Amino acid sequence: MSEKKIPFTEAEIREIIKTYPTPFHIYDERAIVDNARKFLAAFAWAPGFKEYFAVKATPNPHILKLLQAEGIGADCSSMAELLLCEKIGISGEEIVFSANDTPYEEFAKAMEMGALINLDDITMIDYMERRGPLPAAVCMRYNPGPLLKEGNALIGMPEEAKYGMTRGQIFTAIDMLRRKGVARFGLHTMVVSNELAEANLLHTAGMMFDLAVEVQDKLGVNIEFIDFGGGIGIPYRPEDKDVDCAVLSAGIRRSFEEIMVPHGLGEVRLAFECGRFVTGPYGYLVMTAIHHKDIWKHYIGTDASMADLMRPGMYGAYHHLTVMGKETAPADHVYDVTGSLCENCDKFAVDRKLPQIDEGDILVVHDTGAHGHAMGFNYNGKLRSAELLLRKDGAVTQIRRAETMDDLFATLDFTSFRK
Template structure:
């Protein structure tokens, strides 16, 4: 079986724990930067390429800022995410705002920042016009429904997903927006999540290029931006391999040169909104073993819980587990690795073959750099952990402190209660 590697050893981790305690999420800056550069290089052939990092994956200003330094923009879907982008000086058309069931104040903020607004429903044209005014450039999110196979438990099959416009609505939307004075147009789709087949993304590009050409030929509207969405998966399991970005880039280039160039839409801006693939493999949840329990099964209880990493409990998702200092020990014990929530799905691993685990052992849960801390919550009054950044020089920076009980109670008023 292939090995999952770590950017630190047990001794280094013990020094970090001595200062910050556990649990915490820690991100590897060097690896994130190198991965960002690899994606940009894979699309260096394009007349213009933009990666709008999916802020929801890792909504931390230090992460956003280092990605901005690598040339990334921001894919935002809420007011808070727009404000985070603004805080790190990602502005104007370096932001793509894609949301659903959107309040007026969020459209207003997107207009204020000059973001590219990507509408999720045809009725939002009038809503946006009424509450924020129509911008010069407008994009629409396409839902191909049964025309595009795919989907999974995370995003659902296209025809069952709540997102986007049908093809008929898309054409109607472009006509209506043009009639209202919109001058520039984008096209977007996002129909898969955590996909490891590189051909899926090439297929999506072909679908979108064909659609853009049909819009041009039918409506006379030149699409200037096609956002192919995100959805590139990561190898959560040791036996899996990462998506070959170079292969994807070459495949999309071939589609571009065979369709967009002769079709009269060159030059066209190509965009993506990857989140998981950018930071996911380079984040780790570090926890300490508090208890062991042997009843009908063997349980290992951590000081982290589903409140720190929701994916295993929510999706049954696999995350690799390393017991520090026992990397080469035989995996001859079977455990459920759990947290302390009053819910039986609060498990990081079920029936997992691991080395013998003892109370006090340090456990590292891999691939938590996206949709990890971001999906945290406070059920049972659990407090969200700190976030740390492992800098390129080996130093560690606190980029989000751990929550306190005072934070949790800050919105409560105890003053009127009887003694």
């Protein structure tokens, strides 16, 4: 069981709302930093261990700087994410660039910044070489396909996923790159997302260790680093169990010592690209109940929408919901909690047992610290909300302002309609 905590009281959040109207996302600085430190400490045994925060999860410079101060790098997958890192001083091999279907301009920018390049497709070798030099260090993303018997709801079965190379392509790619002068190699995979079972995560580690040993045996190439990707989940539902970092780390260590060390690979660096696991539980979407509707079901309308949190509408994902000031009240009403988007999937909760909700009540959606604001959009002309940071001392800083209509219309040309 996971306890769904909120780092502010009803009185405190109503005071914040006086300055920053709902809806907004707010992140708990102290909890994010403490969690990052706990994760890094769990893998202190691993030589040169590195966590590259998945920028796509929460692409905000204030969050990235918090994590950079803890020694965490950045996992980028687009030009915008590379530029965001550049603007705040993250560069070199503090970045791993893991993109798919990638335009050359993005490869070129990543190489200019000195990032580690993680190739998703063997054809990218020729594609890059025809346009410029190859990077000095290359990582290959592995897709085990049907060799991995279990998939994951978010990524799916590996053979159905668009990511990565086959086992045969991994060996061919390394041999090709070695002949072209590349001297440093890494391996990468990510076959699950939001995985809560330590056993499945451990299986992935063992699979990658076996692959590294086989690369050494068949090609005489020593792998420099192994990146397990992200994929570590968080308990969105109160009945879910947290991933135990100590258990996960101990299991990976056993596998590392059993497989890698006897083959002289005990200095291979290990890495993760966790985004959700680092910040996910420590972000909250705060919104206000503004309408009731009673037809075939009972609806609570809010001033937020799917544009502020896409996951429930896109995936049918569960996010816990708290009615501020009614935390201990009986959950004796059943509601669909909705937004105003002209789509029937614009719902934060469906058939959810909650306390009686009155207009003006403050509702808090949990676990929006990753893939929350970042997945926002402007369909229906909806404006993306603000992001706030709850500081360790209790102060609140706006780290992204809410969009305005001027922002929304900035790329449109109205000049031909003016007299």
